[in-house]
Amino acid sequence: MKKTVLFFLMTLLVVVCNAQNSNFKLRSDGNFYLENGATFFVYQDSLSQVKLYNKVLANVTKLYVSPKDVISKIENDIISINGISENCVILKSFMGLKTVFSIQYNLQFQFKDGKIRVEAPKITRFFTDDTPDIHPFSGWLKAQNVFKKGQPNPKKQSTIDDFNNTLNGLINKILNLNQSDNW
Numbered sequence: 001m002k003k004t005v006l007f008f009l010m011t012l013l014v015v016v017c018n019a020q021n022s023n024f025k026l027r028s029d030g031n032f033y034l035e036n037g038a039t040f041f042v043y044q045d046s047l048s049q050v051k052l053y054n055k056v057l058a059n060v061t062k063l064y065v066s067p068k069d070v071i072s073k074i075e076n077d078i079i080s081i082n083g084i085s086e087n088c089v090i091l092k093s094f095m096g097l098k099t100v101f102s103i104q105y106n107l108q109f110q111f112k113d114g115k116i117r118v119e120a121p122k123i124t125r126f127f128t129d130d131t132p133d134i135h136p137f138s139g140w141l142k143a144q145n146v147f148k149k150g151q152p153n154p155k156k157q158s159t160i161d162d163f164n165n166t167l168n169g170l171i172n173k174i175l176n177l178n179q180s181d182n183w
Helices: 002-019 049-063 137-143 154-174
Strands: 039-044 071-074 078-092 098-112 116-117 120-125
Touching: 049 071, 049 078, 049 098, 049 116, 049 154, 078 154, 098 154, 120 137
Parallel strands: none
Antiparallel strands: 039 116, 071 078, 078 098, 098 116, 098 120
16 A cells, blocks of 8 residues: 555656656747647746746856856846757758758746746747758748648658757756756
8 A cells, every 4th residue: 555655656746747847849830839739838836936037047057158148137037048059950851861950049937936937939040051041930841841731740750859859958957946056
């Protein structure tokens, strides 16, 4: 009986912890959504608004080479990040050729006591070393057949995963509030 209760509690803990992670998915319109179609999620924590803001700001500062160049903020209320991830998306074309893309993105975090509202990431620029801007992003997705009839093209799933993993990975690093500062 104790083992069953312990197993149930551990399973519940894992589910609750995983629910805190960002899991936005790229859709055929070029936007990111959660599975339920929402464009934001709320990260729950027991800290005050000021402490949550300061922890996220510290994580952002550690993550970027020049944080002042990517952060816009309203003190203790909103942090907006305009960053670039270079060479993070690979498109495989016929005959095994690969094209590597970089993305410029916007991430936004709003703070209240005990919670952080995390907006869906937005791709503001999409480019390669040879092509400074690819517009519109949704048109590129369609032209490259990344999605077929609104659904992910299985042959291009790794490209979709590159977008999802890059942006969700950044959000999850920023929301890792349990990092130890003991050095």
